[in-house]
Amino acid sequence: MSPEVLANVTRAIDELHYVPNRMARSLANRQTMAIALVVPEETTRFFGDPYFASIVDGIARALRPSDYVLNLQFASPGALSEKTVRYLLGGNVDGALVVSHHSGNHFLASLGHSLPVVFGGRPLHPDEQPSHYVDVDNVAAADMGTRYLIDQGRQRIATITGSADMPAGIDREAGWQRAMERAGLRTDLVARGDFSMASGARCMRSLLDRSPGLDAVFVASDLMATGAVSVLRERGRAIPSDVAVVGFDDSPVAIGGEVELTTVFQPSVEMGEAMAHMLLAMLRGEEPEPVQIMPTRMVVRESA
Amino acid sequence: MSPEVLANVTRAIDELHYVPNRMARSLANRQTMAIALVVPEETTRFFGDPYFASIVDGIARALRPSDYVLNLQFASPGALSEKTVRYLLGGNVDGALVVSHHSGNHFLASLGHSLPVVFGGRPLHPDEQPSHYVDVDNVAAADMGTRYLIDQGRQRIATITGSADMPAGIDREAGWQRAMERAGLRTDLVARGDFSMASGARCMRSLLDRSPGLDAVFVASDLMATGAVSVLRERGRAIPSDVAVVGFDDSPVAIGGEVELTTVFQPSVEMGEAMAHMLLAMLRGEEPEPVQIMPTRMVVRESA
DNA sequence: CTGAAAGCGCTTACAG
DNA sequence: CTGAAAGCGCTTACAG
Numbered sequence A, B: 001m002s003p004e005v006l007a008n009v010t011r012a013i014d015e016l017h018y019v020p021n022r023m024a025r026s027l028a029n030r031q032t033m034a035i036a037l038v039v040p041e042e043t044t045r046f047f048g049d050p051y052f053a054s055i056v057d058g059i060a061r062a063l064r065p066s067d068y069v070l071n072l073q074f075a076s077p078g079a080l081s082e083k084t085v086r087y088l089l090g091g092n093v094d095g096a097l098v099v100s101h102h103s104g105n106h107f108l109a110s111l112g113h114s115l116p117v118v119f120g121g122r123p124l125h126p127d128e129q130p131s132h133y134v135d136v137d138n139v140a141a142a143d144m145g146t147r148y149l150i151d152q153g154r155q156r157i158a159t160i161t162g163s164a165d166m167p168a169g170i171d172r173e174a175g176w177q178r179a180m181e182r183a184g185l186r187t188d189l190v191a192r193g194d195f196s197m198a199s200g201a202r203c204m205r206s207l208l209d210r211s212p213g214l215d216a217v218f219v220a221s222d223l224m225a226t227g228a229v230s231v232l233r234e235r236g237r238a239i240p241s242d243v244a245v246v247g248f249d250d251s252p253v254a255i256g257g258e259v260e261l262t263t264v265f266q267p268s269v270e271m272g273e274a275m276a277h278m279l280l281a282m283l284r285g286e287e288p289e290p291v292q293i294m295p296t297r298m299v300v301r302e303s304a
Numbered sequence C, D: 001c002t003g004a005a006a007g008c009g010c011t012t013a014c015a016g
Helices: A003-015 A022-029 A043-048 A050-063 A082-089 A106-113 A138-151 A167-182 A197-210 A222-234 A268-283 B003-015 B022-029 B043-048 B050-063 B082-089 B106-111 B138-151 B167-182 B197-210 B222-234 B268-283
Strands: A034-039 A069-074 A095-099 A117-120 A132-136 A157-161 A190-192 A216-219 A244-249 A262-265 A291-294 A297-299 B034-039 B069-074 B095-099 B117-120 B132-136 B157-161 B190-192 B216-219 B244-249 B262-265 B291-294 B297-299
Touching: A022 B022, A034 A050, A034 A082, A043 A050, A043 B050, A050 A069, A050 A095, A050 A268, A050 B043, A069 A082, A095 A106, A095 A268, A117 A268, A132 A138, A132 A268, A138 A157, A138 A167, A138 A216, A138 A244, A138 A262, A138 A297, A157 A167, A157 A197, A157 A222, A190 A197, A197 A216, A197 A222, A216 A222, A222 A244, A268 A291, B034 B050, B034 B082, B043 B050, B050 B069, B050 B095, B050 B268, B069 B082, B095 B106, B095 B268, B117 B268, B132 B138, B132 B268, B138 B157, B138 B167, B138 B216, B138 B244, B138 B262, B138 B297, B157 B167, B157 B197, B157 B222, B190 B197, B197 B216, B197 B222, B216 B222, B222 B244, B268 B291
Parallel strands: A034 A069, A034 A095, A095 A117, A117 A132, A132 A291, A157 A190, A157 A216, A216 A244, A244 A262, B034 B069, B034 B095, B095 B117, B117 B132, B132 B291, B157 B190, B157 B216, B216 B244, B244 B262
Antiparallel strands: A069 B069, A262 A297, B262 B297
């Protein structure tokens, strides 16, 4: 083809608004150019947690320049619907991104056998299979947040944990415990939350009842920390002088509430981007590092 | 085919886990069995507002029993990306659901010409074209919420509005104004928010500065009302005795905060379901009522 | 290197 | 009513 012919054709394509038929292309190609975004969480929780917002934001951002399209698959935490399973396994998508703190879902855990999959957060049973995921070192990060309180001279440091069936919940509690033990402090002030604001408030009340003299609390998410802060104020505790609070995430709620939170930052948006890039690499046939651990850091504001 | 043969084939289908290829079917069919969920909002705002959570929850719920799949299309409020436009117009979806308070987006407004589309909330320019949408009567609902305060004997009633470029923002302000004028009350205490919690706090501060003696405030969303409540408490105002607060939505934040909100309920989940059902009907070739207005009601709790 | 043909896996209109 | 053929709109392997 001569350059002029090419130019003519190109112009015709533009003028006629020609758009290749995706279905026909997929059929011939054996590629769907679609990626499933699997959300094994209650819609309420998914939308209520700014962590997910950032992750999805990062994913959407990373996928924008690509030709891939995102297919939303809501599912309950426990099991995927038959429809979703059929969809994922029926060759309707080229890969899947699973965003959830949760785990213990057998099908999801083994989904990587049938399809390129990247998880947000480490799977709960690492032995189950070598999967691809993006995460932070939650143990080390929680250790850092707790140590920050210890270094301020706090003595009676409680923790409000996340859910016990989520790696992020388990690991952040372990990090708190490690820091406390290393400092020779008591590790009895533990209240189990579920990452929701309401659970943060409930846990704070119970901790205050059990130990009115506590002088600090490490909370496994900013959303829970917000709930804890409002209870502390309700009970007349000054923050941080009476009780110091360290949160986790550095999500928008950290600065939107009554007291600006000192917190452990995790790069949620970048984690979403990293998930998408890892999957994109897999789809290109590359073999990216299966595990990507992102850095965390302390962000000091008012609450501690 | 004899019944036995049929049974054998059916069994074979089950055993071999046969799943019809969606792409091939779409190509032959001229149907994609996909619906676009267009979100012309910043991701942060989308995820931060429980209203959207409920809408999407309702949509997902209504679509679950169907064979349709949801394709997420994030877009900026102002304009859709070329990729999204190509996608929507390129025959990749059978219809679209647009969830946003926003409007003023020309392309979106005329999207209904090329594709079955249902909007969440009335389009800003109703003259532009007769489109399909699900909404509540925001004027009447805000009138009701304001009247509730008036009936309690409140005299100095302010309002915190939503964004001025969203029908929900405009109409709820109009409803407040109508109720106030009918009662012969002054309509000068208006602060313009943007549906975010932070804007609710900011507006409350400015209202209190302008009129320390105000005794009630009608707020166009529960999220903003939450921000307003924390400022009122910060300034030492008792709720509802000093200042009564009425919110809007009856979303989860209405009962998750420091004070349980009295609010105007709108059936967000059902609105999402209604949007999906309307679109499904259109896709079946039916001609559903193009406008569906859902009922609202007062929910009385602590704040007023 | 170019261009016509076969094939992707379905559905549907049509001949028998 | 049944069954074989054509066609959906692309890509790709292959003959020229």
